[in-house]
Amino acid sequence: MNRNDRMNDYMVSMADLSNNILQVVSQIFDDNTSFDGQRIMHLYHLIYKQCTERNWNAPAQNNGRTLYIFLTDFLKERLQNLAMEIENRFDGVKPIRLISQYVEQWVPYQRSCEKLDLACYHFNRNWVKQERFKGDQETYPIYRLAMMSWKKLVFEPSITILTAIRQILSQMPREDSKSLVYQVLQSIVELYANDEYQDVSLSSRIDKIFIDKVMDFYKSTTLHEFQKILVSNDYTDFKHFLKYACLAMPEIENGKQFKAILKRHLAARLQQTIKSLSGKEYIKAILGFRQGPLQQALREHKRLADIVDEMAVLMLFNRHERFTEQELVTALGVDLETLQEALKQIKILVYSGPFIKVNMDFTNRKRRLILNKRLLTKRRKIEEKGDDLKLRRDKQVDAAIVRIMKGKKELEYSQLISHVYEELKDRIKPQVSSIKERLDDLVKREYLERCDNNTYRYL
Numbered sequence: 001m002n003r004n005d006r007m008n009d010y011m012v013s014m015a016d017l018s019n020n021i022l023q024v025v026s027q028i029f030d031d032n033t034s035f036d037g038q039r040i041m042h043l044y045h046l047i048y049k050q051c052t053e054r055n056w057n058a059p060a061q062n063n064g065r066t067l068y069i070f071l072t073d074f075l076k077e078r079l080q081n082l083a084m085e086i087e088n089r090f091d092g093v094k095p096i097r098l099i100s101q102y103v104e105q106w107v108p109y110q111r112s113c114e115k116l117d118l119a120c121y122h123f124n125r126n127w128v129k130q131e132r133f134k135g136d137q138e139t140y141p142i143y144r145l146a147m148m149s150w151k152k153l154v155f156e157p158s159i160t161i162l163t164a165i166r167q168i169l170s171q172m173p174r175e176d177s178k179s180l181v182y183q184v185l186q187s188i189v190e191l192y193a194n195d196e197y198q199d200v201s202l203s204s205r206i207d208k209i210f211i212d213k214v215m216d217f218y219k220s221t222t223l224h225e226f227q228k229i230l231v232s233n234d235y236t237d238f239k240h241f242l243k244y245a246c247l248a249m250p251e252i253e254n255g256k257q258f259k260a261i262l263k264r265h266l267a268a269r270l271q272q273t274i275k276s277l278s279g280k281e282y283i284k285a286i287l288g289f290r291q292g293p294l295q296q297a298l299r300e301h302k303r304l305a306d307i308v309d310e311m312a313v314l315m316l317f318n319r320h321e322r323f324t325e326q327e328l329v330t331a332l333g334v335d336l337e338t339l340q341e342a343l344k345q346i347k348i349l350v351y352s353g354p355f356i357k358v359n360m361d362f363t364n365r366k367r368r369l370i371l372n373k374r375l376l377t378k379r380r381k382i383e384e385k386g387d388d389l390k391l392r393r394d395k396q397v398d399a400a401i402v403r404i405m406k407g408k409k410e411l412e413y414s415q416l417i418s419h420v421y422e423e424l425k426d427r428i429k430p431q432v433s434s435i436k437e438r439l440d441d442l443v444k445r446e447y448l449e450r451c452d453n454n455t456y457r458y459l
Contacts, residue, residue, distance in 0.1 A: 017053065018070050021046050025074060028119075029112045043119040051127055064127030068139065075146055079153040082109075086154065095164035099180045102161055106187045109150065117143035134407070140196075147194035155191055169217055178221065185218045282315065309334070309342040313349070322357035393428050397438045400424055402447060405458035412455050 024043045050067050082105060117124070120142040131139040140148065155161065165181055173181070274285045312332055316323065323331075329339055343349060343356065350359045397420065404419045405411065411419070420435050439456065442448045449457045 017050050028115050040119050048122050075149045079149055083154045095167045098164045103183045113146040144194040147191055151191040182221045310346050322355040410457045
């Protein structure tokens with residue numbers, strides 16, 4: 001059977017699985033409001049199966065390539081129909097009507113693309129990343145592919161969108177009109193942030209398509225929306241809002257007004273939230289901000305190296321000078337026996353009647369106090385059986401050969417032996433005879449093909 005026959009057999013075998021995937025993807029875009037997390041996980045497992053399904057008639061990377069082509073064609077066909085519909089419906093309509101219908105189509109599409117991207121997490125992190133690493137710069141993560149498709153097939157042909165924005169802002173628009181225009185501008189930011197031209201900054205590209213009045217409107221509306229979020233204390237859409245603000249307003253990094261408001265408000269809210277925590281949650285929050293060693297307010301600022309239970313107890317004494325056992329149990333969320341075991345290890349805490357307090361007279365010559373050092377237990381190393389060890393080494397050699405041949409595609413026998421030995425010498429130092437044995441096995445399994453001129457070719 002030649003290569004073309006093997007590829008035809010492969011496409012037929014994967015057709016059913018690919019059709020199931022496209023059917024679920026269609027449901028995402030047709031009924032995006034009711035597509036819950038459980039159905040997204042179902043699609044995730046279908047895509048995972050597509051990527052990991054082993055077919056001996058084709059290279060492993062063909063699974064991902066087939067899925068990528070199917071998704072590309074699906075988005076292209078869907079957006080071409082949408083663009084045709086927009087062109088037929090919007091000819092000669094009022095600018096505000098055009099903007100309204102554009103937003104009506106864009107919002108569900110963008111949300112559906114986010115859900116599809118979640119389901120393609122494994123696909124993006126493995127197949128797409130590997131293809132781009134190998135130099136294929138025409139392959140993109142699924143969300144970015146969807147944004148580029150919309151920009152190419154829907155946004156760019158519809159120049160009237162930009163004209164409609166300028167016409168609306170040149171007048172005295174109502175509040176609802178401003179909201180629609182702002183959503184269109186957010187969509188444009190999203191499209192240009194995910195297009196193929198990433199060498200030029202986003203703000204520079206947007207400045208070229210919009211006049212100063214449009215950009216001023218976008219920035220002033222962004223600040224106004226931010227102020228509304230602060231007043232309402234509702235942070236549901238804050239992450240989504242901040243994404244667009246930072247993409248299109250690079251002056252935020254070294255600006256004054258927006259950055260000052262953001263830092264002042266969020267810092268106070270964050271400190272208030274941390275203070276309201278107790279026990280282990282408080283410790284986790286503190287450790288999330290600190291990158292250095294934990295420090296306790298003791299004389300000479302001694303550093304403490306401790307495990308979580310003792311560290312949690314010590315951190316509580318930064319708030320009050322003394323506690324009862326019951327107060328510590330309640331604050332830490334542990335039982336009394338665990339607390340007493342932890343207190344035995346902490347020499348700087350002493351009992352004073354019913355209270356536990358810090359012994360301010362505690363001294364030690366060591367600058368670093370190891371308060372609770374666990375004894376290391378010696379574990380006997382179980383010797384592996386000879387067959388298991390050989391099987392593991394064979395798999396390592398197989399993996400090294402496949403990695404090298406994927407990149408080189410074709411190598412002479414001596415060069416391939418040299419590459420494999422160099423890659424594995426720091427781990428197992430394989431013999432040439434064992435490498436040759438694994439080459440013969442891979443040829444039988446149709447991973448490699450032996451040519452007449454003593455070379456090997458990757459299939």
